[in-house]
Amino acid sequence: MRYIDHAAVVKRMNSRMIVNKLFKTIFFLATLFALLALGILFYRIISQGVGYLSLDFLLNFGSRFPEKAGIKAALVGSLWMMAVVAPVSLILGVGSAIYLEEYAKKSKLNDFIRMNIANLAGVPSVVFGLLGLTIFVRALALGNSILAAGFTMSLLILPVIIVASQESIRAVPNELREASYGMGATKWQTIAKVVLPSAIPGILTGGILALSRAIGETAPLVVIGIPVIIQFLPNNLLSQFTAMPMQIFDWAKRPQEEFQYVASAGIIVLMIFLLLMNSIAVIIRNKFQKRY
Amino acid sequence: MVKLNVNNQNGTNGNKANQKVTDSGIVYDTRQLNLWYGSHHALKNIDLAIKENEVTAIIGPSGCGKSTYIKTLNRMVELVPSVKTSGQIIYRDRNILDADYGVEELRTKVGMVFQKPNPFPKSIFDNIAYGPRIHGIKNKKTLNEIVEKSLRGAAIWDEVKDRLNENAYGLSGGQQQRICIARALAIEPDVILMDEPTSALDPISTLKVEELVQELKQNYSIIIVTHNMQQAARISDKTAFFLNGEVIEFDKTDTIFSTPSDKRTEDYISGRFG
Numbered sequence: 345m346r347y348i349d350h351a352a353v354v355k356r357m358n359s360r361m362i363v364n365k366l367f368k369t370i371f372f373l374a375t376l377f378a379l380l381a382l383g384i385l386f387y388r389i390i391s392q393g394v395g396y397l398s399l400d401f402l403l404n405f406g407s408r409f410p411e412k413a414g415i416k417a418a419l420v421g422s423l424w425m426m427a428v429v430a431p432v433s434l435i436l437g438v439g440s441a442i443y444l445e446e447y448a449k450k451s452k453l454n455d456f457i458r459m460n461i462a463n464l465a466g467v468p469s470v471v472f473g474l475l476g477l478t479i480f481v482r483a484l485a486l487g488n489s490i491l492a493a494g495f496t497m498s499l500l501i502l503p504v505i506i507v508a509s510q511e512s513i514r515a516v517p518n519e520l521r522e523a524s525y526g527m528g529a530t531k532w533q534t535i536a537k538v539v540l541p542s543a544i545p546g547i548l549t550g551g552i553l554a555l556s557r558a559i560g561e562t563a564p565l566v567v568i569g570i571p572v573i574i575q576f577l578p579n580n581l582l583s584q585f586t587a588m589p590m591q592i593f594d595w596a597k598r599p600q601e602e603f604q605y606v607a608s609a610g611i612i613v614l615m616i617f618l619l620l621m622n623s624i625a626v627i628i629r630n631k632f633q634k635r636y
Numbered sequence: 637m638v639k640l641n642v643n644n645q646n647g648t649n650g651n652k653a654n655q656k657v658t659d660s661g662i663v664y665d666t667r668q669l670n671l672w673y674g675s676h677h678a679l680k681n682i683d684l685a686i687k688e689n690e691v692t693a694i695i696g697p698s699g700c701g702k703s704t705y706i707k708t709l710n711r712m713v714e715l716v717p718s719v720k721t722s723g724q725i726i727y728r729d730r731n732i733l734d735a736d737y738g739v740e741e742l743r744t745k746v747g748m749v750f751q752k753p754n755p756f757p758k759s760i761f762d763n764i765a766y767g768p769r770i771h772g773i774k775n776k777k778t779l780n781e782i783v784e785k786s787l788r789g790a791a792i793w794d795e796v797k798d799r800l801n802e803n804a805y806g807l808s809g810g811q812q813q814r815i816c817i818a819r820a821l822a823i824e825p826d827v828i829l830m831d832e833p834t835s836a837l838d839p840i841s842t843l844k845v846e847e848l849v850q851e852l853k854q855n856y857s858i859i860i861v862t863h864n865m866q867q868a869a870r871i872s873d874k875t876a877f878f879l880n881g882e883v884i885e886f887d888k889t890d891t892i893f894s895t896p897s898d899k900r901t902e903d904y905i906s907g908r909f910g
Contacts, residue, residue, distance in 0.1 A: 449717065450717060517754070519750060519752055519754035520754060520756060520757075522712065522715070522748075522750060522754065523750065523754045523755075523756065523816070523819070524756075524766070524770075525712065525715065525739075525743065526710065526712060526743055526747070526748040526750070526820075527743060527744070527747070527766065527767040527770065527819070527820070527823050528739075528740045528741070528742075528743035528744035528767070528770065528771065528823065529740070529766075529767075529770045530740055530770075533770050537766070537770070538756060541757075541758075542757060
């Protein structure tokens with residue numbers, strides 16, 4: 345008695361092949377759809393904005409007149425904000441990840457903490473804006489300064505950095521830790537010389553991607569009351585400032601049609617910024633992977 | 637037991653100096669060792685006196701506690717949470733299970749080679765120099781000398797001397813394992829623990845490691861866990877047979893393999909179980 349009827353198998357072969365091809369086509373179209381949407385967006389923004397893109401656009405402050413409006417205050421403000429966000433979020437994020445993965449004993453409490461950090465990564469950014477408004481702007485009386493915005497953005501991306509760092513640290517094989525301990529290394533020596541060097545490409549990739557999210561976020565800035573019309577550059581961490589997404593948001597909601605084009609020019613600058621940061625992430629990853 | 641005063645004053649020949657002082661020549665004296673993983677009683681009343689400058693093989697079926705025992709000798713077993721121990725392991729006159737015995741200090745004297753070759757994803761040089769560096773040696777010339785001496789000691793110098801700056805991952809499995817042995821030698825240990833060091837290697841690499849073990853016992857005390865009974869018979873001076881967390885028999889390797897006194901030992905080495 346044979347269970348496989350080969351004649352029947354051959355008969356069914358055609359329809360199986362059709363289904364096989366069908367799914368390939370569906371998945372391809374799904375990808376194509378996303379790419380197409382992205383392409384149209386790019387086309388629209390570039391065709392609208394490129395005319396307003398000039399050195400003056402980078403060097404001018406905001407203005408009532410579209411042809412005079414520039415992104416200088418927002419560009420510099422975003423840079424100042426990132427100067428706060430990058431060190432704060434990376435130090436806190438990587439530090440927490442090291443604690444959770446290397447030091448924390450397995451316990452119910454720690455499992456609970458781990459689970460909630462992953463959940464925090466999914467909390468909407470508006471909520472983080474409210475948190476920043478309550479803690480940094482009001483309770484700590486930092487006002488709508490660079491520091492307050494930087495801390496708020498750090499909180500927002502902290503869960504993402506922690507989770508990415510935890511995953512890279514967890515991916516370091518235990519055998520390497522054992523080898524290090526086996527030679528009399530302390531825990532910190534093992535972390536500094538074995539775990540982190542192996543984990544750093546992943547940590548930096550995750551970190552920079554999180555930072556590029558921070559530079560594009562608008563909602564928390566709106567909530568903590570970051571102004572748009574700023575005619576001076578910040579000179580310390582407690583200065584008022586504005587940021588690129590705020591400026592773009594403001595231009596986009598103005599009634600004059602020309603400002604739509606100015607907004608597109610702003611988006612181009614922001615996207616070049618994001619692309620630069622993502623390329624740095626890729627370069628760092630490749631460089632470290634070659635060495636180790 | 638005699639007090640040790642002239643510890644390691646003759647530099648690399650520390651073992652020889654110790655031998656003169658310690659009449660018994662016992663490097664590890666395990667007394668009534670019990671170990672639990674949570675509620676699982678993994679080692680039961682182990683008494684084992686391991687002599688120096690010998691190769692001591694530990695054999696037994698999977699799950700008999702032989703790996704647990706060898707990892708207790710440098711307290712690596714503590715990396716597993718919820719491990720409890722009782723009893724004593726006297727190493728050079730001190731009980732290593734004492735809470736105030738620093739594991740880092742112990743592991744500087746007791747090197748370990750693991751089941752799977754586990755070089756660091758660094759250059760061959762940096763792999764060997766890792767141990768000396770963590771113990772504070774920074775001088776480049778000293779490090780160079782240590783690296784060469786260790787690689788020669790592990791009989792792999794000629795194969796890698798021209799590519800010390802290449803990543804150790806580029807080597808074959810057998811070479812990687814000898815790099816790991818060289819790395820253990822670089823901390824100038826007194827004892828080398830080997831946890832099934834050839835189980836991931838092909839027969840030719842296995843043979844090389846076995847030959848190496850024979851050479852190393854001139855200067856080091858070696859304790860080796862093995863699944864391979866022929867290997868135990870080939871390379872060891874003494875053999876301990878573990879079963880269900882107990883030492884069933886511990887004797888000269890020749891005796892264990894020719895005239896074992898316990899029926900269970902005989903059954904195991906003749907392949908009737910395990």
